[in-house]
Amino acid sequence: MTVTDTVRTDPVAPPVEGTRVRRPLRELRWGDLPTGPRRTALVVAMLAVWQVAVEVSGVNPLLVVGPVDVASAMVDGVADGSLVEATLTTLKILLTAMAIGIAVAAVLTTLATWTKLGEDLLVLLTSMLNPLPAIAILPLAILWFGLSSTALIVVIANAVVWPISINVSQGFRTANPTVVAVGRNIGLKGWRLVRDVLMPSALPHTISGLKTGWAFGWRTIIAAELVFGVAGEGGGLGFYINNARYFLRTPEVFAGLVTIALIGILLDLAFTALERRTVLRWGMKAES
Amino acid sequence: MTTLAPPREKPGTDVSMLSVEHAQIGYVVDGVRHVAVGDVSFEVRRGETTMLLGPSGCGKSTLLKTAAGFLHPWQGTVTVQGRPTSKPGPDRAVVFQEFDQLFPWRTVRDNLVYPQRVNGRDKAEARRRADEYLELMHLVPAADRYPHQLSGGMKQRVAIARALALDPDVLLMDEPFGALDAQTRSRLQRELKDVAARTGVTVLFVTHSIQEAVYVGDTVVVLSTPPSTVLDNVDVAGLDDPADPAFTDALTRLRALLAHDDHEPAAGAFE
Numbered sequence: 001m002t003v004t005d006t007v008r009t010d011p012v013a014p015p016v017e018g019t020r021v022r023r024p025l026r027e028l029r030w031g032d033l034p035t036g037p038r039r040t041a042l043v044v045a046m047l048a049v050w051q052v053a054v055e056v057s058g059v060n061p062l063l064v065v066g067p068v069d070v071a072s073a074m075v076d077g078v079a080d081g082s083l084v085e086a087t088l089t090t091l092k093i094l095l096t097a098m099a100i101g102i103a104v105a106a107v108l109t110t111l112a113t114w115t116k117l118g119e120d121l122l123v124l125l126t127s128m129l130n131p132l133p134a135i136a137i138l139p140l141a142i143l144w145f146g147l148s149s150t151a152l153i154v155v156i157a158n159a160v161v162w163p164i165s166i167n168v169s170q171g172f173r174t175a176n177p178t179v180v181a182v183g184r185n186i187g188l189k190g191w192r193l194v195r196d197v198l199m200p201s202a203l204p205h206t207i208s209g210l211k212t213g214w215a216f217g218w219r220t221i222i223a224a225e226l227v228f229g230v231a232g233e234g235g236g237l238g239f240y241i242n243n244a245r246y247f248l249r250t251p252e253v254f255a256g257l258v259t260i261a262l263i264g265i266l267l268d269l270a271f272t273a274l275e276r277r278t279v280l281r282w283g284m285k286a287e288s
Numbered sequence: 289m290t291t292l293a294p295p296r297e298k299p300g301t302d303v304s305m306l307s308v309e310h311a312q313i314g315y316v317v318d319g320v321r322h323v324a325v326g327d328v329s330f331e332v333r334r335g336e337t338t339m340l341l342g343p344s345g346c347g348k349s350t351l352l353k354t355a356a357g358f359l360h361p362w363q364g365t366v367t368v369q370g371r372p373t374s375k376p377g378p379d380r381a382v383v384f385q386e387f388d389q390l391f392p393w394r395t396v397r398d399n400l401v402y403p404q405r406v407n408g409r410d411k412a413e414a415r416r417r418a419d420e421y422l423e424l425m426h427l428v429p430a431a432d433r434y435p436h437q438l439s440g441g442m443k444q445r446v447a448i449a450r451a452l453a454l455d456p457d458v459l460l461m462d463e464p465f466g467a468l469d470a471q472t473r474s475r476l477q478r479e480l481k482d483v484a485a486r487t488g489v490t491v492l493f494v495t496h497s498i499q500e501a502v503y504v505g506d507t508v509v510v511l512s513t514p515p516s517t518v519l520d521n522v523d524v525a526g527l528d529d530p531a532d533p534a535f536t537d538a539l540t541r542l543r544a545l546l547a548h549d550d551h552e553p554a555a556g557a558f559e
């Protein structure tokens with residue numbers, strides 16, 4: 001009896017290591033909820049506002065459609081394969097171009113790390129070509145390769161190669177000299193030193209280079225498809241959107257846009273997961 | 289050689305492991321040669337801990353880097369078991385002062401296993417030895433952590449364990465405890481002394497602390513201000529009790545040596 005009394009009347013329980021801090025339900029604030037539910041709730045609210053606004057305002061359905069119509073357009077697009085095919089076409093070109101861009105970046109940064117001439121070359125090329133909006137060379141690429149997927153691949157590869165090269169070579173240059181000295185001390189040299197010490201040291205920069213490269217490439221390919229309507233044999237996502245506009249199929253225009261946004265979000269999540277498993281786990285990059 | 293300690297058993301033999309003969313070492317800065325180490329000769333005997341003591345900037349790190357194979361003498365020779373130290377190698381494992389000398393992407397255990405693997409040890413053996421040295425350096429509870437999760441003292445312990453696991457001819461240490469707080473520092477000094485006695489490893493240890501030189505070392509090589517020469521070799525083997533009058537004598541003797549060097553070091557430059 002007395003024991004429970006003391007426990008209950010104790011106004012401030014002494015903090016105990018490992019105990020969970022809980023707030024009474026009525027004091028719960030928005031910021032106390034976990035990120036997932038918070039964001040989901042916000043998305044649901046935004047969709048609801050959008051749907052209600054469309055229905056209440058009676059806006060011309062050729063101009064704006066509600067999320068319900070967009071969702072059904074997406075379902076149709078997946079069912080008849082048109083949206084899936086367009087997405088795959090775009091992704092295939094983008095991935096091919098990224099692979100080429102990464103390979104060229106690897107050669108350039110290796111040269112830049114090993115020779116002064118290579119370093120000068122990289123600095124010069126990046127300072128000239130990186131500021132150029134990648135889409136600007138599309139006319140030239142079409143002139144050279146015609147209205148083909150090759151033209152697009154060249155444009156996208158050019159868009160991704162510079163941000164990746166800049167970041168990776170910066171990662172190599174800023175590798176911790178003590179760790180590199182330890183690498184040499186334990187007997188590493190040449191390619192093995194690059195692979196086992198310099199490359200992991202440069203990983204935080206490499207990942208942010210890939211992120212930027214991907215973002216550049218993704219924007220550029222959609223823009224290229226929108227403007228010129230080409231994406232090789234079949235049409236890509238940009239073409240899908242433009243084509244839908246032409247036939248006034250507004251729900252499909254929205255469906256294409258939402259697909260683009262969703263893929264962007266998915267890739268961002270993938271990069272975040274990669275960072276969490278590597279550079280964040282190893283304390284090589286601060287949690288942001 | 290000035291003998292201060294009472295006669296005692298030498299921990300090592302009289303075989304020379306590392307030998308520096310009339311070494312002159314310097315740096316080229318903007319095309320101009322600057323001599324850091326003027327003319328230095330000394331020996332590190334097998335199984336002993338030799339301390340390089342001298343004022344900041346006298347070329348201690350320069351000598352150690354030359355022994356490690358990162359720099360080359362302009363004149364004279366630096367040899368380990370008779371072979372010039374012309375390039376870096378695991379027979380001269382280095383422990384640096386910097387806490388960030390561990391591979392951040394490897395766990396503590398992998399930081400010990402990987403360098404052995406590079407040098408051809410099979411997986412099971414490398415792992416067994418890693419665990420042995422983790423135990424020796426009191427690191428078992430931290431074996432699966434990543435370096436960024438360790439305190440400075442723990443990181444330096446891992447670096448020492450990693451170097452020892454390579455079975456080096458000589459362990460080169462450049463002020464490894466210089467950035468630690470006083471308490472951790474004296475604890476690690478004690479541990480290193482203990483581990484050196486148990487493993488019989490040969491150590492060349494750079495310090496600018498007189499106290500550390502006397503406590504940790506068997507022999508102290510005292511360097512002058514740059515371009516440095518050897519002021520004296522002082523035998524401090526067996527001195528590990530600061531209350532021992534012989535310990536105090538050694539401190540006084542070293543302090544006097546350094547103070548009489550041509551450029552008086554600023555008061556308080558030495559502990």
Ligand SMILES: Nc1ncnc2c1ncn2[C@@H]1O[C@H](COP(=O)(O)OP(=O)(O)O)[C@@H](O)[C@H]1O
Pocket residue numbers: 315316317322324342343344345346347348349350351514
């Ligand atoms: N990389 C370098 N380039 C030019 N001079 C250096 C370099 N490293 C050290 N020095 C110079 O050489 C001298 C000895 O340096 P160091 O060996 O680091 O001294 P210590 O370790 O005894 O403090 C100093 O005068 C220092 O300025």
Ligand SMILES: [Mg+2]
Pocket residue numbers: 348349350462
């Ligand atoms: Mg130094």
